[in-house]
Amino acid sequence: MHPKTSSALRKVDAISKLLIHTQRLLDGPYRSKLSVSTDLESSLSSCKDQLDYLLRKLEVDFTQQPNGKGRRRDKLLRPFKISSHDLKWPFTKTEAEDIIRRLITAQELINRALQVDQINVVLSVEQKANLEKLPVANGAIFNSFEDEGEPECLPGTRTDLLRDLNTWIADPKETRIFWLCGMAGTGKSTISKALARKLS
Numbered sequence: 001m002h003p004k005t006s007s008a009l010r011k012v013d014a015i016s017k018l019l020i021h022t023q024r025l026l027d028g029p030y031r032s033k034l035s036v037s038t039d040l041e042s043s044l045s046s047c048k049d050q051l052d053y054l055l056r057k058l059e060v061d062f063t064q065q066p067n068g069k070g071r072r073r074d075k076l077l078r079p080f081k082i083s084s085h086d087l088k089w090p091f092t093k094t095e096a097e098d099i100i101r102r103l104i105t106a107q108e109l110i111n112r113a114l115q116v117d118q119i120n121v122v123l124s125v126e127q128k129a130n131l132e133k134l135p136v137a138n139g140a141i142f143n144s145f146e147d148e149g150e151p152e153c154l155p156g157t158r159t160d161l162l163r164d165l166n167t168w169i170a171d172p173k174e175t176r177i178f179w180l181c182g183m184a185g186t187g188k189s190t191i192s193k194a195l196a197r198k199l200s
Contacts, residue, residue, distance in 0.1 A: 015103045016051055019044060022110050033121050037113040047106040054099055153194040158187070165195050 168174045
């Protein structure tokens, strides 16, 4: 096999395996946890098209093979007055380099996306483990039978405070505790319940 073909095929094979494994992950039961990688589906499709094109072109390479394969090809090509040595590398140097470069770029994008998704999964597992360690206040279980009939914020009230709470929740850089304080009967539990209902 032509050295250029051999090198190109090795790179194509590595990228092809990565594509297959990535596609299996994206088609599998954990798809929802791979939000970054899922956004790269168009890149995966484009990469697959490039690989198909590359493989079709490389199949034209009939250079000398071990175990007499080259001789058999020469025999088949003899009626056309050409030998396997006369067949040329199917790409210009620039075209081959461009295709390989695009595939390697796609491979790097896929690797980075998978790394980001992996970090997100690890953080989510850690967050879940931390939440499970928190003690439960049995008398304050949200949406429980005992919770029925408890007062809630009236529509249009406490909007500024609820907006501040939502902003605090959405920003991971905020302080870890939002201290809701006030005298008994000022609505701390009611506000907490309204927030819990909105987040549930």
